[in-house]
Structures are given as structure tokens and as C-alpha cells.
Amino acid sequence: MDRHKIAAAFFCAIFKAEPIGKTPNADKFFERTVNEQLALIFSVLYVIDTFNVSNKNNTNMDKAVYELYIKLPECLQSEMKDYTTNFIMLFDEEQKELLDIDSEKFKPGSLFIISHLFFLLDSYSYEKNKSLIMDSGFTPSREIT
Numbered sequence: 001m002d003r004h005k006i007a008a009a010f011f012c013a014i015f016k017a018e019p020i021g022k023t024p025n026a027d028k029f030f031e032r033t034v035n036e037q038l039a040l041i042f043s044v045l046y047v048i049d050t051f052n053v054s055n056k057n058n059t060n061m062d063k064a065v066y067e068l069y070i071k072l073p074e075c076l077q078s079e080m081k082d083y084t085t086n087f088i089m090l091f092d093e094e095q096k097e098l099l100d101i102d103s104e105k106f107k108p109g110s111l112f113i114i115s116h117l118f119f120l121l122d123s124y125s126y127e128k129n130k131s132l133i134m135d136s137g138f139t140p141s142r143e144i145t
Contacts, residue, residue, distance in 0.1 A: 003122070004118040007043040010039070011114055011118075012039075014038055014039035015039045037084060037088060071128040
């Protein structure tokens, strides 16, 4: 299994378990979706980042890139520019059932879709951070200390 599939598994587990208690009928979007936020943030910013940093085969460039925080895209065409908010807004109750292994509507292919989204976020972040490093004058032969 690769890091994106592992992240997708954690995402779905957090989604299902809802470890953070919610206020019933909360008015604010962030209060209603606290577990979804946790699922995304933990899966992308912890699981994928941990795998990336711990890879012993990283080049000097990779090490420099992975020392930076994972970057999420900005949603320029949305009223809400924050990627996390836009990502979470995609998941209504029906999409949640597609990811719930105990649901009759469960679709194993949905796990691949989430895994692929994490791959795309990982790739975006790598290229964004690499660009930032290259703009700062990084040379691949330079040793990282």
C-alpha cells in the first residue's frame, strides 16, 4: 500500500468514528464538520507528510521540499477560498455512505477516488514547495543540514 491509500483509510476511519463530539444542530459550518476537517487534516497533513519525510531514498531536493509544510491549493473560483472548506462541502450524507463500509451503499471504488485526491494534493504540494525552494536559489548538490 502506498501513502495515499493509507491516508484514505485513515480518512474513512475518522469519517466513520467521528471521534470529536459535535453540538447537535450547530449553526456554524466548522462546528458541524469538525470530524470531516479532522479526517482531511490528519490524513493529508500527518499521514502523507510522515511518509514523505521518513522516506530514506529522498534526494536532497526531496528532503528540502518535505521539510516545508504541505501546501493545499487555493480555490480561486469559489466564494470560500479555503481548500479544506471546499473539500468538506463535497461530502454530503450520500457521499459519506459511499465511504462507509457498513452501509448498503458502500462503493469500494470511492476509496480509490479519495486516495487519488490525496495523490493529487501531495503532487500539488510537492511542486508548489519545489517552486518556492528553486525561487530561493536552492541547488540540488547542496547538502541539507
